[in-house]
Amino acid sequence: MYSDEIPRFNYFSSQSEKDIVTSDWGEIFCGQFIDQIQESNKKTEGNVWWLDICDATEQDVDVVAEALSIHPLTAEDIVTREPREKVEVFRGYYLITFQTLVTFTDDGDDRRSIASKSIASSMPSSAGCYILVFRNGAVTFSPSGCSHINRVRDRIRRLPDPSVLTSDWICYALMDDVVDSFEPYLQAVEGESEAIEDQVFIARLDDVQSLIPRIDNLRKKITHLIRVLSGKVDLLNGFVKRCQAKDKQPVFPGGELLMYLGDVQDHLVTTMSNLMHFDGIVGRSQSNCLAQLSANNLRLSLNINEVLSKVTVLATIFVPLHMITGLFGMNVTVPGQDIPGLAWFFGIVGCFISFIIVCCYAAWRYKLL
The missing domain is CATH 3.30.460.20 (CorA soluble domain-like)
Known part of the structure; x- marks a missing residue:
């Protein structure tokens, strides 16, 4: 009205x-x-x-x-x-x-x-x-x-x-x-x-x-x-x-x-x-x-894929080492455990480090890192 x-x-x-x-x-x-x-x-x-x-x-x-x-x-x-x-x-x-x-x-x-x-x-x-x-x-x-x-x-x-x-x-x-x-x-x-x-x-x-x-x-x-x-x-x-x-x-x-x-x-x-x-x-x-x-989304996606690929390479390197240390963490005889001193320990750690360096060099050489 x-x-x-x-x-x-x-x-x-x-x-x-x-x-x-x-x-x-x-x-x-x-x-x-x-x-x-x-x-x-x-x-x-x-x-x-x-x-x-x-x-x-x-x-x-x-x-x-x-x-x-x-x-x-x-x-x-x-x-x-x-x-x-x-x-x-x-x-x-x-x-x-x-x-x-x-x-x-x-x-x-x-x-x-x-x-x-x-x-x-x-x-x-x-x-x-x-x-x-x-x-x-x-x-x-x-x-x-x-x-x-x-x-x-x-x-x-x-x-x-x-x-x-x-x-x-x-x-x-x-x-x-x-x-x-x-x-x-x-x-x-x-x-x-x-x-x-x-x-x-x-x-x-x-x-x-x-x-x-x-x-x-x-x-x-x-x-x-x-x-x-x-x-x-x-x-x-x-x-x-x-x-x-x-x-x-x-x-x-x-x-x-x-x-x-x-x-x-x-x-x-x-x-x-x-x-x-x-x-x-x-x-x-x-x-x-x-x-x-x-x-921008494509660029961000590529960056994420690149980071994930590097993480995948590093995981591939460390997984075998983790598996080996896991096996010897059970009730098995550890190499050098009856020998006094830390020679065996540092030797095993040195082998692991050498393996990591060789794998990282190979990944860098093939542009995986």
Whole structure:
């Protein structure tokens, strides 16, 4: 449940040139705004309106569906938070489903600082933004945590030519802002990937081991960005083709707006190609780290094998001596035990030492030691 104090509804009209931000439907219906919306839809030109609903509930969708005659399939997609990005056309309007990134931070944080924090910790989650475009107006259902609505509002206020403003232009501006919002994350990924690439070849063994989880975390974030952006390529291509078709639906835009959509496509293709390039850099860095670890493990294994081989040679030399001393440790007659003095003892020890020296020399000669 949402508190009545949270302003979730934002209504804009080019006729009044002001925003109405409210927390309930009462202020939207007050002043016959719905009547104005329905009247403007019957005209080819005139008042351009925009209604945004943040974190819409099922009751909110029902109110909009009843007031603007929205198709039940559209209402179902919005209520169930349909994640697939698509363009669908209905009688009197078309629907665009767009995935965007949502991040909950302090109000003083800008997009670049938010992206840097996200790359350093965890990537923001994706959420659906639903755009219903009518003849002279638009209804958007936006998730909380994204600031696309506020930035497009500011962009509308800065328009040098108010006649440019149409419902299709609002749709373009939202898609353009969503695509542009990935740029700070792209810059953060670029900085992190270049830093990792520089550290791979100068890092010590302990540093390389710490780089592996860092690289793996960055690759997951790049994959997340690519997954969110990949659906937009097909969506924009299909949208532009529908706008350029000879038998296109009357609700689809044309003319100069196609140039704006082409600009969004260029930004999207550039962002995708850069992400794929950075993914290749991180992949090479990961391969280099794993290769260094494999080389270090191989070198360590060879050193251990070399030490074990020397230990084996020494054990081979001392085992026969240990066996001989063990046999004479039983109840048997020891050579020279009835002769007084230590001559026999030092003689036996001398034989053992001579045997050890001869065996060690032979092992050294044959490079076994």
